[in-house]
Every structure is written in structure tokens, then in C-alpha cells.
Amino acid sequence: MTREIVSVEVAGCAVPCVAHRPAAPRGVVICVQPFLEEANRTRRLFNMVGTALAARGWSCLLPDLPGCGESPHALMQVRWQTWVEALAGLIARQEPPVRLFSIRLGALVAAQAAVRVPVERHVALAPVDRGDTHLRHWLRVRALASREIGPEVSVADLEGEIAAGRPLLLAGARVPAELAQEIAAARWPGTDYAGAAVYRLGSGIGGIDAPVYWQLAEPPEPGAAALQIADLVLA
Structure with a gap:
């Protein structure tokens, strides 16, 4: 199993990704982060989910979409469709099967991208629908x-x-x-979208009994939650 930083050129944008890869991947999971400070607070969770997925034989990509994280593109130049097109392009570049794991506003971006390029499964935590x-x-x-x-x-x-x-x-x-x-x-897609498996944190709904990481200035280690999420993504 390896962990590396790769850059993927999609929709005219260079998209840096943290890639967790097993020796013989059975498929790929693309993680879609939330917006602004919520992305920082969930970064550790995403990376631990990636490690758990790779241990189960699936590659995992954690992209920094244009204007976010380590992206070389300025947020001032980004529009909503920039994110949707970049993610759809990233999905299209992968060998199937492809699955998505997303949180908050990232789930809305992921849902719109999956209308353009369908995926096998989409697990969304606390998705934003409006x-x-x-x-x-x-x-x-x-x-x-x-x-x-x-x-x-x-x-x-x-x-x-x-x-x-x-x-x-x-x-x-x-x-x-x-x-x-x-x-x-932006709105959640209508009947042209197959839908996502929706889960929440904090209440144990969906079997995930964990704090709401994106609301905490210093989130705790998400080890147990990451393992549960990996299981749900691969269900």
C-alpha cells in the first residue's frame, strides 16, 4: 500500500490529489471535501478513510478541487461549474468501478458531477441539498x-x-x-440522479456514532469513525 501526491489534469485545471493505493486495486473511491474551514477540520478523517479503504483493496483519491486546499488555482477565479466539471472529469479518468464519499457542500458538488458521469455508489455525510x-x-x-x-x-x-x-x-x-x-x-439533482446513501454524525444514525468533526476547532482522532465510513462506502 502506498500514499503519494499526484496531479491530475481535468477540465483545464491541475487537481492535486492525495492517493492511497493498494497493490492490486479493486476500484477507486473519490473523496469530496466540504467548503472553507470545514475542509480543514475533516482532512484527517478523509485521510484515515483513505487508509482504511486501501487496506480493503480500494484506491482512494482525495482531490483539492480548484481554489481549495493545495490547488494552484485561485479561489477568486473559480465558479461553481469549475468544481462540478473538475470532479466529473476526475471520475471519468478512473477505471470503474468508481465510488464517491463526500461531506456537506462536497456532497452537492459530487451529486451534480455524478449526474454527468454516473458512479457505482455515493455515500454522503450530512449533505447540503440547498x-x-x-x-x-x-x-x-x-x-x-x-x-x-x-x-x-x-x-x-x-x-x-x-x-x-x-x-x-x-x-x-x-x-x-x-x-x-x-x-x-445550487440544488440537489432531481430525478435524473440515482441518489446517494445519506448518513449523519453525532447521533449514531446510520451506525456512525461520532462527533460532528466540521463543527469542532480541534477534532478528535477519527479512527473508529473512519473504519465505519470505509465499511459503508464499500457496502
């Missing part, structure tokens, strides 16, 4: 933080900035207004 509610969450986080660090802004102020076409600073990232508007407009 982009507008998710964007509003980040606007509330920004507004609350402004009360401590100043200058104070409201959610309505931030929505006005987006409407005026001005970028926002969210969780330390400069997000273009166009991308924010497209996130708000």
Missing part, C-alpha cells in the same frame, strides 16, 4: 465574528456586498461574489 442555506450559514459565521474583531456587519450587509458584486472574506478565504451567488443557486 446551497442558499449553506451560504447563509457562512454569512452568519462571518457576522458573528465581526462582533468581536470588527468592523461589525450583519448578514444583510454581507448579502448586499454579494448583490453588488463585491468579494467576501469568509473563514479567511476571499470568495468572489459570482461564486457565492452560484453556491446559493
Whole structure:
């Protein structure tokens, strides 16, 4: 079993990926991360899931989609379809069978990509099905933080900035207004999508009794949860 960093050229973008590979892979699982700080807080979980999948004979790719993580592309140049097209291209480059494991906003990107390039199975943790509610969450986080660090802004102020076409600073990232508007407009696919197996963390629903990692500033080691998730992805 090996772990390496690879770069895959898809949809005109270089997509760096952490690749966990067994000696003789039976298939590949592509992991799709959530947005902004939630990606940082779940990175360890994704990597441990990748290790568990490789131990079970499946390759695992953890891509940094354009504008995210170690991507060489600036987030200010990214649009919603940039993510969807890059992920769809990455899926299409793999030898089947291909499965997806996603969290939060990553699940919405994954679902839209899987409409274009179908996969064998998609396991989604706490998927976002409406982009507008998710964007509003980040606007509330920004507004609350402004009360401590100043200058104070409201959610309505931030929505006005987006409407005026001005970028926002969210969780330390400069997000273009166009991308924010497209996130708000994004919806879970309709009847043309086969669907995902949906699970939640924190309550034990779906057999995963673990903390909600993306809500914790210092998430605990996700060893047991990673093993359970790997089992669900391969079910």
C-alpha cells in the first residue's frame, strides 16, 4: 500500500490529489471535501478513510478541487461549474468501478458531477441539498465574528456586498461574489440522479456514532469513525 501526491489534469485545471493505493486495486473511491474551514477540520478523517479503504483493496483519491486546499488555482477565479466539471472529469479518468464519499457542500458538488458521469455508489455525510442555506450559514459565521474583531456587519450587509458584486472574506478565504451567488443557486439533482446513501454524525444514525468533526476547532482522532465510513462506502 502506498500514499503519494499526484496531479491530475481535468477540465483545464491541475487537481492535486492525495492517493492511497493498494497493490492490486479493486476500484477507486473519490473523496469530496466540504467548503472553507470545514475542509480543514475533516482532512484527517478523509485521510484515515483513505487508509482504511486501501487496506480493503480500494484506491482512494482525495482531490483539492480548484481554489481549495493545495490547488494552484485561485479561489477568486473559480465558479461553481469549475468544481462540478473538475470532479466529473476526475471520475471519468478512473477505471470503474468508481465510488464517491463526500461531506456537506462536497456532497452537492459530487451529486451534480455524478449526474454527468454516473458512479457505482455515493455515500454522503450530512449533505447540503440547498446551497442558499449553506451560504447563509457562512454569512452568519462571518457576522458573528465581526462582533468581536470588527468592523461589525450583519448578514444583510454581507448579502448586499454579494448583490453588488463585491468579494467576501469568509473563514479567511476571499470568495468572489459570482461564486457565492452560484453556491446559493445550487440544488440537489432531481430525478435524473440515482441518489446517494445519506448518513449523519453525532447521533449514531446510520451506525456512525461520532462527533460532528466540521463543527469542532480541534477534532478528535477519527479512527473508529473512519473504519465505519470505509465499511459503508464499500457496502
